[in-house]
Amino acid sequence: MLMSASFNDDQMNNLIADLQILIRQPSISATGEGLEQCAILLTNMMNSAGIKSELLYLDIEDQIGNKITNQISPVVFGEIKSKSNPDARTIMFYNHYDVQPVDPIEKWNDDPFSGKVIDNLIYGRGSSDDKGELITRLKAVEFFLQKTGDVPCNIKFLVEGEEEIGSPNLFKYVQKFKQKLDSDLVIWESGYVDKSNRAIISLGQKGILNTEIKVNGPSRDIHSSMAVAIENPAWKLVNLLSLLYDSREGKILIDGWADETRPLKEKELQILADEPFNEEAFKKDYGIGNFINNQSPYEVKKSLATAPSCNISGIVSGYTKKGVKTILPSTASVKLDFRLVPDMNPKVQFDKLVNFLRKKGFKEEDVSVKYLSGEPAYRTPLDNQYVKLIVDSASKIFDGVVLNISSSGTGPMYVFKELLNVDSICIGSTILPNRMHSPNEFTDLRLLNKGTNCFIEIIKNFSYYRKNIQKK
Numbered sequence: 001m002l003m004s005a006s007f008n009d010d011q012m013n014n015l016i017a018d019l020q021i022l023i024r025q026p027s028i029s030a031t032g033e034g035l036e037q038c039a040i041l042l043t044n045m046m047n048s049a050g051i052k053s054e055l056l057y058l059d060i061e062d063q064i065g066n067k068i069t070n071q072i073s074p075v076v077f078g079e080i081k082s083k084s085n086p087d088a089r090t091i092m093f094y095n096h097y098d099v100q101p102v103d104p105i106e107k108w109n110d111d112p113f114s115g116k117v118i119d120n121l122i123y124g125r126g127s128s129d130d131k132g133e134l135i136t137r138l139k140a141v142e143f144f145l146q147k148t149g150d151v152p153c154n155i156k157f158l159v160e161g162e163e164e165i166g167s168p169n170l171f172k173y174v175q176k177f178k179q180k181l182d183s184d185l186v187i188w189e190s191g192y193v194d195k196s197n198r199a200i201i202s203l204g205q206k207g208i209l210n211t212e213i214k215v216n217g218p219s220r221d222i223h224s225s226m227a228v229a230i231e232n233p234a235w236k237l238v239n240l241l242s243l244l245y246d247s248r249e250g251k252i253l254i255d256g257w258a259d260e261t262r263p264l265k266e267k268e269l270q271i272l273a274d275e276p277f278n279e280e281a282f283k284k285d286y287g288i289g290n291f292i293n294n295q296s297p298y299e300v301k302k303s304l305a306t307a308p309s310c311n312i313s314g315i316v317s318g319y320t321k322k323g324v325k326t327i328l329p330s331t332a333s334v335k336l337d338f339r340l341v342p343d344m345n346p347k348v349q350f351d352k353l354v355n356f357l358r359k360k361g362f363k364e365e366d367v368s369v370k371y372l373s374g375e376p377a378y379r380t381p382l383d384n385q386y387v388k389l390i391v392d393s394a395s396k397i398f399d400g401v402v403l404n405i406s407s408s409g410t411g412p413m414y415v416f417k418e419l420l421n422v423d424s425i426c427i428g429s430t431i432l433p434n435r436m437h438s439p440n441e442f443t444d445l446r447l448l449n450k451g452t453n454c455f456i457e458i459i460k461n462f463s464y465y466r467k468n469i470q471k472k
């Protein structure tokens, strides 16, 4: 089945209409609004395109044995097998139908769920993240079905409804429906296009460990004249934090913190060197004068992709409002997030943190350390056979391709590797800044067109791989 990728005006209008239907259905995972309705709507949309679709549920009970299945958003599963190429391998699209809340609502120029088109932009919550990305994958599959009544390779969809709240049940879903979800390559829910119209193909995501440390002092807030005799928990916390991280050198000081990290290979270093990086624009965008430890642009790129971090995301103690209140506070607490790199396990890292603090003399009764959440990192190896396929396909559609060994952010890529032994690649049509998670979120229809053509190309090229050849 050979045909050139070309998505015509009628097909584009149909894409816009369907994307508007999806945007107009609110689906906010933080509040639960409209999730099941959106899942049903999507299932119907997939079924009418010819993709066999169903809702998947988890059987979950609460601590006293009541079923709480309906409190968890369903996963939309879609599948279409190739009739003409039954020995083809399976490509799986991972996306999400949930969106972020809309507040502050007064900052929106229109109804947040309007789906309004102005020039080449379409507006609304989810237009970019992730309904716009999802529609490009659906329409690429529909393109083949309309033209030939078939698809050139086997295709699956896993569209979850909890991505924006950290995918708390994705692992359980993939575990329960392992057989159903078996595949050879996962295409990630989004991917970026830079200002020069180059596709950024990212192969990894960092992991994360979220913790909370609380220091207990006197039994109540007391008169600050007592500071000569009673230790202030805020000072104790400040001293503790300075033992964890040297913020001038950007160095994590916890014993053995990065013991598990692996050195980068020659080829990975080369990719980092080749990656474009506009130092001035970056600094201007964030309003900063210099980087930690005066890192060079190359070192910054390397840190973003491969360095673990120790970050204070919030710190609270004592009186911070207007005027003066001379107290010695009774408690001080901090939330720390640690970005992790491959081979680091969040639970093991947490134990390292606790052991380090106990060794430094911070006793359990005074300093509590809590594990909030965590997930490991994953990086698809550069020599994964599909990397070239994706690069070649994207090169035909975009004005160039930039490979990135890992994003600086976190996502559940490891779930697919751990449970299905399958690698993931990020490619898509998201341009920055598109006000993702902010008021007036939009996406560029010209890029959705390119994205759809890119997936048509990917599906076509993926069909040359047959089942009998060894996976990966």
Ligand SMILES: [Zn+2]
Binding pocket: 100, 129, 164, 436, 437
């Ligand atoms: Zn998002």
